[in-house]
Amino acid sequence: MLPPHVLKELAAIFGPERCKTAKEDLLTYSYDACIYEFLPEAVVFPKTTEETAALVKLAVAHDFFITPRGSGSGLGAEALAKKGGIIICFSMMNRILEVNTANRYAVVEPGVIISDLQKAVERVGLFYPPDPGSAAVATMGGAVAMNSGGMRGVKYGVTRDYLLGLEIVLPTGEVMNTGTITAKDVTGYDLTRLICGSEGTLALVTRITIRLLPKPKTKRTLQVVYDSIEAAGDTVSKIIAAGIIPATLELMDRMIIKALEESAHLGLPLDAEAILLIDVDGDPETVERQAALIAEFCKDQGAREVRVSASEKENEQLWVARRSAFGAVARLRPSCLIEDATVPVSVLTETIKKVKEICARNQVHVAVLAHAGDGNLHPLILFDQRDASELARVEKSMDEIVEYALSVGGTLTGEHGIGISKAKYLPQQLSAPSLKLMRTIKQSFDPQGILNPGSFLDWEW
Amino acid sequence: MVTISTQLKEQVHHCIRCGLCLNSCPVYRQLWFEGASPRGKIQLIKKVLEGQLEPSDHFGRLLGTCLLCETCSVTCPSGVQLDRIMKSMRAELLKTFSAPWEKRLFFHLLSSRRLLPFTMFWGRTLENPLRLLLPKSSQAGTIPYSRIPRLNARPLIHQFPEVVTVDGLPKGRVLYFVGCATNYMFENIGRSLIGLLNRLGVEVIIPQEQMCCGFPICLDGARTIALTNIRHNLDLFDPQNVDAVIVDCATCGAALKHEYPKLLEEMGEEAGAAAAGQLAQKVQDISQYLSRFDLHTHLKALPGRVTYHDPCHLLRTQGVKDDPRNLLKNIPQMELIEMEGSEVCCGGGGTFQLDHPELASAITAKKIQSIKDTQADLVATGCPGCRLQIHGNLTDDKLKVVHPVELLAQALSLRGTSCI
Numbered sequence: 001m002l003p004p005h006v007l008k009e010l011a012a013i014f015g016p017e018r019c020k021t022a023k024e025d026l027l028t029y030s031y032d033a034c035i036y037e038f039l040p041e042a043v044v045f046p047k048t049t050e051e052t053a054a055l056v057k058l059a060v061a062h063d064f065f066i067t068p069r070g071s072g073s074g075l076g077a078e079a080l081a082k083k084g085g086i087i088i089c090f091s092m093m094n095r096i097l098e099v100n101t102a103n104r105y106a107v108v109e110p111g112v113i114i115s116d117l118q119k120a121v122e123r124v125g126l127f128y129p130p131d132p133g134s135a136a137v138a139t140m141g142g143a144v145a146m147n148s149g150g151m152r153g154v155k156y157g158v159t160r161d162y163l164l165g166l167e168i169v170l171p172t173g174e175v176m177n178t179g180t181i182t183a184k185d186v187t188g189y190d191l192t193r194l195i196c197g198s199e200g201t202l203a204l205v206t207r208i209t210i211r212l213l214p215k216p217k218t219k220r221t222l223q224v225v226y227d228s229i230e231a232a233g234d235t236v237s238k239i240i241a242a243g244i245i246p247a248t249l250e251l252m253d254r255m256i257i258k259a260l261e262e263s264a265h266l267g268l269p270l271d272a273e274a275i276l277l278i279d280v281d282g283d284p285e286t287v288e289r290q291a292a293l294i295a296e297f298c299k300d301q302g303a304r305e306v307r308v309s310a311s312e313k314e315n316e317q318l319w320v321a322r323r324s325a326f327g328a329v330a331r332l333r334p335s336c337l338i339e340d341a342t343v344p345v346s347v348l349t350e351t352i353k354k355v356k357e358i359c360a361r362n363q364v365h366v367a368v369l370a371h372a373g374d375g376n377l378h379p380l381i382l383f384d385q386r387d388a389s390e391l392a393r394v395e396k397s398m399d400e401i402v403e404y405a406l407s408v409g410g411t412l413t414g415e416h417g418i419g420i421s422k423a424k425y426l427p428q429q430l431s432a433p434s435l436k437l438m439r440t441i442k443q444s445f446d447p448q449g450i451l452n453p454g455s456f457l458d459w460e461w
Numbered sequence: 462m463v464t465i466s467t468q469l470k471e472q473v474h475h476c477i478r479c480g481l482c483l484n485s486c487p488v489y490r491q492l493w494f495e496g497a498s499p500r501g502k503i504q505l506i507k508k509v510l511e512g513q514l515e516p517s518d519h520f521g522r523l524l525g526t527c528l529l530c531e532t533c534s535v536t537c538p539s540g541v542q543l544d545r546i547m548k549s550m551r552a553e554l555l556k557t558f559s560a561p562w563e564k565r566l567f568f569h570l571l572s573s574r575r576l577l578p579f580t581m582f583w584g585r586t587l588e589n590p591l592r593l594l595l596p597k598s599s600q601a602g603t604i605p606y607s608r609i610p611r612l613n614a615r616p617l618i619h620q621f622p623e624v625v626t627v628d629g630l631p632k633g634r635v636l637y638f639v640g641c642a643t644n645y646m647f648e649n650i651g652r653s654l655i656g657l658l659n660r661l662g663v664e665v666i667i668p669q670e671q672m673c674c675g676f677p678i679c680l681d682g683a684r685t686i687a688l689t690n691i692r693h694n695l696d697l698f699d700p701q702n703v704d705a706v707i708v709d710c711a712t713c714g715a716a717l718k719h720e721y722p723k724l725l726e727e728m729g730e731e732a733g734a735a736a737a738g739q740l741a742q743k744v745q746d747i748s749q750y751l752s753r754f755d756l757h758t759h760l761k762a763l764p765g766r767v768t769y770h771d772p773c774h775l776l777r778t779q780g781v782k783d784d785p786r787n788l789l790k791n792i793p794q795m796e797l798i799e800m801e802g803s804e805v806c807c808g809g810g811g812t813f814q815l816d817h818p819e820l821a822s823a824i825t826a827k828k829i830q831s832i833k834d835t836q837a838d839l840v841a842t843g844c845p846g847c848r849l850q851i852h853g854n855l856t857d858d859k860l861k862v863v864h865p866v867e868l869l870a871q872a873l874s875l876r877g878t879s880c881i
Contacts (some may be wrong), residue, residue: 020494020496023518025496027504027508027514028504031478031504033477033478034478111493134481137479137480137483260538324479325538330538416727
């Protein structure tokens, strides 16, 4: 428990409005978008780097735990107070400080919502490509901590690829900068990209400088309908192998189609076994040519129908629906765990088949969604958390999916992170020296071990 | 023991905590902490229902930090009806914590057939002396008294016979549910509506004994009190033999179309729910009803620039979006300019603006900015609550807030209905 004098000092730094300790408030910071819950002892909301540093110094002096958090849309308890202590929530530190059109970069505070940033830069003809499904919820700070990927990964990469520099507060209370605002920079170790994806275990990010692209002139969305999921999967592998690079290449199976149709009423074909949603973007001629090429390609691979969206509005509706897939499946069952195993795209179809087989054998419901172009599977495993035996079957299925993904050269997680959900699998993928090195890095950043304890490196069930 | 209907209780477990409701919520986007968000509230409600959290004062306060604008309900991909859950929970809380006296007075006033007309009569009679007595800076919430419209000299209902007949064979027959706002404050809306329908050959029946729809009471949780209003109005409005039951107020429409059947069902009143269901099928917002007429031939030019604000209770509760816009587009030389975020709540939210004045005004300020960005000189909206809130937070009279039917009536040059 935090002693009263610490609470008093917290209130002195943040004021009563930005330091919450009532049970009701703490409960609302006990969860993210996963199924686990951990109650913090206080929640504070910094608005400046100075306040953040003051908190860390207080934590160092009084030896209490701090765990950073954005909007709480994570999928593995990364931003929860797993060992108690204080949640430092960056939601109120949310200004876009600069959008620089001359040098095509932007500087933002960590609490900025990704989609707010996207809209702001698009208004001046620029483009921030990383586009996680939760872009309308998640913060930029969260995206940096988790190295978020998303739907445009196949063409544009992930958060890491757009970071120029960071301002961070180290777990010792020191403030420092990494990177620059220039497009190239090889000065020293690349600490920017070490912090990115560290799941909030190495430092608190207080300012983010990102690289921007010119906004593509036009975009076209193809909705390709299949009578078999294998044919859809094969098409994806072949598109990639043929050297065609669409902006997004998403796959959804029958169950996802049903859930999306129920929630968004878009007129999706309910009798289809799979749909590929494919975006092509760029200048009008290229888009026109690519769209026709892909449409023909898909038909050759056995697509039943290729629908081309008629308007920007229809594009938008389709993608809004796609973004809501995680929530929409909760119509079918109350709880959902998203698997995030990622495999080489050439074995996508076999992996989908294997996932379905594993789930069928363990008698659990699965809906398959995938950032298919990346080989990044998102099997959504549906269950009711209140049913212990079902939960056990879900966990067994997850174990088997992970094992299979690793056996074909895949990875535990493509973009959601390890958190506590996948911590137990870590030794299956990372060698002992690799884990040791990671722990040494953590130790040198955070000698006192106050930042985000119970994270992927030290979580024990 | 705090409990809500079984169906809603199960829905609470279907909140998968994806967070999509967070940034759609105007209150969260102002306060930026989870307890103010729809997801936060649902998770707390879950804890209360599971007996892991006492329904405390603080819980009640967090629950009250909600406009009930329903944006979360329409955003939620999991189909959780957050507004229904929140409304049910407010009703439950009222059983434990009684409302403050002002609220109790408000419930009593709106649920009484005699007291409301009586109060409004004396309110009108004493209005000028009363205003003189009050300090100049007095405000209701953040709205200065000087920006609250004057009450009607006579209630609208008393200005018309029970049946407003037409010359020749009627082209339609409707029952008119006159909301309190039109009846006591915005008579020009009622006059415009009746005049318009009369010109189109539609017979308008105005049941004289109608009561407040009761929705404002329900929003604060006093469902049992509102039952008086609901039962009375259900008895009075017989949907047979009319084309439609029309409303000019988004909130009254939401009550008759959705709240009555749902609330009665949640309260276990099956017979009432069935009757309410039949009435609901006939209820139409005036903009929906007018869409069947070819108005274009009747309308004269009315030069101006208008933007349209979507009331929560019309857009989200009733799904009415295009009809009011089409009406405005019909007026020759009236240019309709869409504002950014026309669907975002104005910040009024029933008594929300009285309970949370600063918060409400901050939300309204964003709305007013969007309106001003269009450079329109008129903002049309089909809800008197939005009208009070937007007008009340304007600092000058350059911008006028009107109901779409008022503009139509003026474009028809109907006598005594000038609004601009």
